[in-house]
Amino acid sequence: SQKIEQNSEALNIQEGKTATLTCNYTNYSPAYLQWYRQDPGRGPVFLLLIRENEKEKRKERLKVTFDTTLKQSLFHITASQPADSATYLCALIDNYGQNFVFGPGTRLSVLP
C-alpha cells in the first residue's frame, strides 16, 4: 500500500543545534517532494521543493536531500532557533500527478 512516514511525531533539540527530520515513502514515484511548515492554528506554508533529479537543495538555514533509491527525504535546519518550533510536513504528488499526499508531520521543539 502507499504511505508516507515521518521519523517521529515529536523532536526536541537544543537551540543552535541542527534538526534533522526524515520523510520516507512507499509505492510512490514522485517527480518532486515538498516540505511545509505548520504553526498551531494555521494552515501549512510551503518551504522547499526538491525534484527527483536533485540530490540537495538549500535555502538559508534549510537543507533538503532527496534519495529516490532509498525513497527518503531529509530536512535539516541548521543553527536552530526557538522560532523554528513548529510542525513540519513532507508532501508529494500522487502517482496520477493530481493530488498532494501529506506525511503525518513532525512536531519540532527548539529549546532555548
Next chain:
Amino acid sequence: SAVISQKPSRDICQRGTSLTIQCQVDSQVTMMFWYRQQPGQSLTLIATANQGSEATYESGFVIDKFPISRPNLTFSTLTVSNMSPEDSSIYLCSVERTGTGYSEAFFGQGTRLTVV
C-alpha cells in the same frame, strides 16, 4: 502566491447540526481543495471542487455528509452536515499554483471545529 481567507476560524457546534465553512481566494483558480486534519494527524483530502461541476470526493467522504459549493472561480464552501463528535477536526481549504514542472499548495488558516 495565493492569499486564502477562510472562516470561521473556529466553532463549537451541537451534535446533529451543520456548519458551513467559507473559503475566499484572492485570485481565480480552477480547482479548490478541502482537507481535514484530525488532532496529531496529517491532512486528508476530502474533495476537489471545480467551478461549474460537482465536487470529486475521495474514498470515505460522501456528498451528503460534506456538500460543497463552488459558485465562482474565487470562492467555495464546505458544509459538515449532521455533525457528531467524530467530526471534530480542523478543516482547511487549499489551492495550487503551478510553476515549471511543479505545483505548490497554499492553505487557508483552517477552521477548528468542535462538536459537543
